[in-house]
Amino acid sequence: MASHPSTRTRRGPVTYLVRLLVIAYLFLLVAWPVYLVGKNTFADGMDNINGILEDPDIVHAITLTVQVAIIAVIINTLFGVGISLLLVRYDFPGKRLLSALLDMPLSVSPIVVGLALVLVYGGRTGWFGPGLESMGFQVIFATPGIVLATVFVALPLVIREVVPVLEEVGEEQEQAARSLGANAWQTFRRITLPSIKWGVVYGVVLSLARSLGEFGAVKVVSGNVLGQTRTATLVVEEKYLNFDKGGAYATAFLLALVAVACIIIVSVIRPKEDR
């Protein structure tokens, strides 16, 4: 961000006070607690980390979480970019309703999402559930259910990153490409996608972080079966409730580490001039 010289000339005591408040606030709310998780994890050196990495059930849980997150992110990215184009580039009746609906996963508690999915896909009493199950496809208490729940809660993140970028770049470059002979796909590949690239990357990172960390909805739909449908966040809870604080901290630390790493990597590689 190129700061205009005139916007940062005066630095009175108020400026410093505000900065101090913001830093203190972030420190107490975010940095300190997260740091403590790390500190507790390594209280006995590498013991806690080694402990969870040697437990096959925990390794399974972590693998499952990563798999689910990757699938969910792919689905949400494809869907998110498509919906964003639809929302920004086309006019159709019900557009505002759709836009409002897309924000719902952010406002509804994940646990409600979980229950709702069980109502629809539940093996015994759900709407589709019994039908799907008789075809040999189990959703609830299985990986597809976990993926569904994760997709649902992370749904708006790509869209909310991509829509403003699409609006900002405008339609003219695309129109220019069309009049130069490019078809819809060529225009998207060569013009639209490169110009929204960073919005998509940011959306993917946020979705990934959100998907790795989803707890409530997954807890309801997964059934929490050890070694099968228990995900990393569920492991944390389980360990914590069973007074295995070391294991809980270590797993939590790994989860936080991946999320923080994603965000740091992106903010480092992102070119400055793009924003």
Add this chain to the structure above:
Amino acid sequence: MSIEIVNVSKRFGDFVALDSVSVSIPSGQLTALLGPSGGGKSTLLRIIAGLETADSGRIEIEGVDATKLSPQKRNVGFVFQHYAAFKHLSVARNVAFGLEIRKRPKDEIRERVHELLNLVHLSQFADRLPSQLSGGQRQRMALARALAVQPTVLLLDEPFGALDAKVRKELRDWLRRLHDEVHVTTVFVTHDQEEALEVADEIVVINEGRVEQIGSPDELYDSPANDFVMRFLGPVTELGDRLVRPHDLQLLTGGGEPDAVPGRITRITRVGFEIRVVVAVGEQLVTVTLTRNEFLSLGLQVGSEVQVRIAPEVGAVVGQPRLLGAV
């Protein structure tokens, strides 16, 4: 005729942007769509390019019915007011875009891009990004990009509108020279009458979604079809019930020519090389522009009593169309 526009109408909701417009645009010429803001010029241009669809009517480009053709099949070059540069591509890649889409051989593309960048004087900037160019340079790049695909027609929507006055004038002269070299049928939109009069072979005046007049710059200036065209193309003043151009009026200090009316000078303003004299004729304030030499030889001052008349040559050349005050 290269572009045939027949009864084209376009509405945005209840608003009529184009009202049954018919225009024939001749091959190989530089045609200006001129009119006030909101008149529908861009809408018409975008309909020719296929970026907007007409509600009714027909568009023909070089004898081919293009009404239902998508923009990528029309082979028109379009230049936008705000350049629409592909921001992530270098200048050379911008220009090459249309050729790459058409899957031309690499060597041919390189050669043609080189040629075009020479034409628009941007050779030394080939590897820069558009963000590293000035506005005028970006617009020349956009022109080269549009010309690269050898379009049947070149459409420019206020191509110099976002540039400062001096660069505008340079580019305008340059466009004229470029057109004399390339000879592609060109339509450009402008709301600057001076730009249209100076550059265009033919001018289409559009106002409130209708065509007011079509003709050469001379025809439009000398025999405007109506009040609107007359007022839009240059300064006007009223003498009695006649609408005239201030430079077509004469001031006389001597005694009574039969067609002159007496008045008193109320204001004298000098604007560069021309002198603007405001004369009160009865209740009416009439503006007369004189050259500096005419002004000095008459020895005029505020308060002088003078006679005002329409220069006799003007009446002789143009005749009736100028009697428009009564319309």
